[in-house]
Amino acid sequence: MDNATVYTDVLIVGGGPSGLSFAIRLADSLKEKGLKRRILLIDKGNSIGSHIISGAVIRPDVFGELLPDVPIDQIPFDSKVSSDTMYMLSEKGSLKVPFHPPYMGNKGNYTASLGEVCRFLAKKAEEKGVEIYPGFAMSDILYDERGKVIGAKTIDTGVDHHGNKLENFQEGTRVEAKLTVFAEGTRGSLAKKLIEKFDLQKGKNPQIYSLGCKEVWSVPEGNIVPGEVYHTMGFPAANFGVFGGGFIYGLKDNKVALGLVVGLDYADPTFDTHDAFQIWKTHPFVAKFLKGGRMLEYGAKTLPEGGYYSLPKLYVANALLIGDSAGFLAMPALKGIHLGIRSGMLAAQAALTAFQRNDFSENTLKTYEQSVKQSSIHTELHRTRNFRQGFMKGMIPGVFHFGTQLVTGGAGFFGRLKTHPDSEATKTLAQAKKPLFKEKYKDLEFDKVLTFDKATNVYYTGVAHDDHQVPHLQINDPATYNAVNIQEYGAPCQYYCSAEVYEVHTDKEGNQELRIHFENCLHCKTCDIKEPAGGITWNVPNGGNGPDYKYM
């Protein structure tokens, strides 16, 4: 029973849109070729969809390719986009942008809960013979003696906070596979290890990210029409030189999805995306949609924004990277779902070839990366390849860059623009521009009707973590953490974390220490991305832990 090993042909780590699409496409094409192979898909959420959060406005065309037999109206999107407008917000006012910035139109798209869509895809995949096991967390990649990937292992359970075995200890299950597909989503914890071990980011820009906070509300009839789509720029992120914008989507049954997405390359160590989101909701333009309503759900996640130049090498022998784990997300529309699905489908094509040849070497799997380069993924990413970097020095240079990129087919006047890891962008308290976010908003209060403190919001995520486990958030260098990250930077984690995981406690003598409430963690990975000097590592907690999103 202990240390059981499971053998499979394919192991997919992660049940989001890319992993499920890979599974569906591979199952279909194997069947077409008369091949029978075992496909296992493992997800750390307690059910498929429970860790899925997205805006979302989805481009539907790729679903027709993935599921040719399924009419579009059978896919559980929410509503067809009926109107689509962009507003520029100032402190109190709003100005409708009279045209759509390029590549941001949503005509023919659908508002959706991506969780619902994933539950649907999972059902389809199971019908096609894919074995799906939610509730299990893959904590380690398995390598053979020559260092090649041979699968992954679930986390050991039944340990105390220090990792000591308890009486109900169980060693994790080893899953050995001919092909392992990493589809863990943004900043995947195994994908990160894989990228480091095989230096897959070599010669590429470091990946950069944004953080989005989202709520779903139930509002009185008439506040919003299903399918209405609004995007906002400006207030409040722009006041701090932060790249970001808001979204408000009308859903059926008088629901609204809304959120604020902020680039994590900001300098202010006290900037707080959750609080900025709450402040944004008080803007009259936003508040009017919520009037008389109540919040149903809250959530947060990061998005890989680096685009074309941040894509890692997508394969090593016996393993592939797909979806957000690889960084497939198109700016400026912030759309990654259709790219994730397409990357899954293209990877499945390469996987089929590998099974036909029974050869999982780089030589075969590289066809995946080649096919990506010939696909619409490439077209979409390449034309905005310098978009995000252009905004790293602020909104005005950003708009200038974007203008030059539009007339040069994405190149701009400066060739490839570089990125720096978001953790390096944060400045110390002394160096950061004043007033700091927390100074400006030091009297910020939450009325618990329109705006909520983090603890209240966290309650609306359904988050839960087993008490008996090693805390999954790890301070990499406890020796210097206090002097550098707390004293010099003012412990940015207590601000950037949108779930109040991190708390700096000051005792009567004035000594400060960091306390980690890992039970609140929403698995957004911001700490792994944004902590100065890469000071925090996000590991997977026990399977089935984390948020329990219903309609996110």
Place this chain on the structure above:
Amino acid sequence: MALTIISLIKQVPLPSEMRMGDDGLMDRTKAKSIINVDCQFGLEAGLQLKKKYPDARMIVCSMGPQSFETALRTALSMGYDEAYLLSDRKLGGSDTFATGLALATLLKHLGFDKDSKEPFIVFAGRQTSDGDTAHVPSQVAENLGIPQATFVERIEADDNGNVMARRIIEGGYQELQLPIPCLISLTPTGVAPRKPSLSGAIKARNTAVTVLGVDDIHLSTEKIGISGSPTIVANVQNIVSDRPPVMMAEGQGEKELVDSFMAQFDTGGNVLEKKDEKEKKTAETPDFPILDKRGPAKGILTWAEVTNGKIARPSLELLNPSLKLAKELGNDTKITTVLIGKNVKPLAKTLFEHGSDEVILVENDRLEEYLVMPFSDILAQVIRKRNPEIALFAATTAGRELAPRIAVKTGSGVTADCTGLEIGEYVNRKTKEIIRPILHSRRPTYGDSKLATILGFVYPQMSTARPGTFPVPEEQPGRTGEISVFEPELNEKDFAVKIHKTVRGEGGLQSLLDADVIISGGRGATGDGLKLVKELAAALKEKGIRAEWASSRVVVDEGLAEYARQIGQTGRTVRPKVYVAIGIFGAIQHIYGMKESGKIVAVDHNPKASIFHHADFGIVGEYEDIVPELIERVKNGFTFGVEPVGKD
């Protein structure tokens, strides 16, 4: 021959999502489901035993609708090998009596009873969150004719084929040695249930759950379902909580948090006022003939539990509703109390002085310590001989296993853990008759959110009464009664279970019952050995407040507090004006002992600790930070709104 380990589990709705149909029966269709928590501990106990018996055959069984397959699959993925579900529409509405019979019949069908050649052991949860009776394990054991131990926290196999069980009792624990086969029910305090493993989940996916109907196991339909159950649920009411939602302190750091708490405490009017739980009057009584179905059954029988050489307080409390029922029944109804033990005759005086009319004395050297098998046998013999119309037991750990085991022998239904007992009638609109008199047993259920009235139609009508609910009747010095000696037939097999050790703390500490403020520390406040908890109580005393410190059971177990200070189901029930819970998670057993307090304040680092659901005021923070701040405030004059009574 290899051992077979059998776990009985029930799938229950998540406590927060429970609904009940209008008929008073559980509507399981809407809520998200889990394996009942106590049953999960039973599953784990089985898996722990497998370490000693690696070749053991692992079986999990349940009874319920098809949807219970989900729970069985989870058990398979935890490490069980075979799963059986007894599922049949004819079982709908079964009470605990019928459920115990059905499950036992399923096990017999699978080849397990007292005569089976293969050794086996049955694990179960102590009780379920949607039933709360704790009856079924005892009734399965009785139906199978095997020994049992209930309220067990830990088990271990010895090298002689026995199982050692640590059983929780009032004030401590017992170490029991059980032979195989036997049945053991687990409390949710021992080894925590493991998480399903991926390899287990994959195996579970490929394992069939065998679904059996009543015909498959040759179970007579006369004894199951609504018609076969000796009890019915006559009425269910919502208990409207008088406690407003908790007010959580807000702020950064202990100073702000305590400021916020004190402001809320001063303004928040969370004074608990117990409202009368009145039964809604249904339509007026129709003009049906009134029937008295008692036949020759007459009188009220109670059992007097002896602990530490005295009559246990709950057994004296039990005489309170007994006296009331006797009065309501009129017609010279007598209260007969059975007193079992070694040299217990002198205790009869106490019983007479508190209301017993007759004491049936059963004295034997082998009966010095309570054991469920011989005691249930003796009480069943007494009941058969005396034929009482009502038999009452205190709902102690002993009473709650004894009553259901007796009930199987007498064919009675049992209502568990009652908070109200009265004589009434039953209007049967189908048969157009009114049964009168009949015992109305009221019990809170579904996490104390509902009050159900249960009626039994087999005599004696049996109920257990929740300790701490009824006051001990006023003592009448010099009152006497008749002592009858009963010589039971002792069955050697009833002594198969051996008591190795009994640890039972002393009562006393009256100051805890008189305190206006109780500062209670749990596992989360033991970092300094409860030093801060004691200091806070001392600071209040210093201000002339009647304050005392107390603790949860785990803290007593760890030896940091004496039993007399333990609050909860197996400790004391207290009702101070203010109860301050520090580092107490809020297990239901603890809540049981303090929920009637005036104001409840909870301090814990875990915002999800269930104590906050039962508190009026909550402070989330490390107790090492919050409590010193509270002590300072007390020193500056904050006394939790309680007036000083002068220094001792």
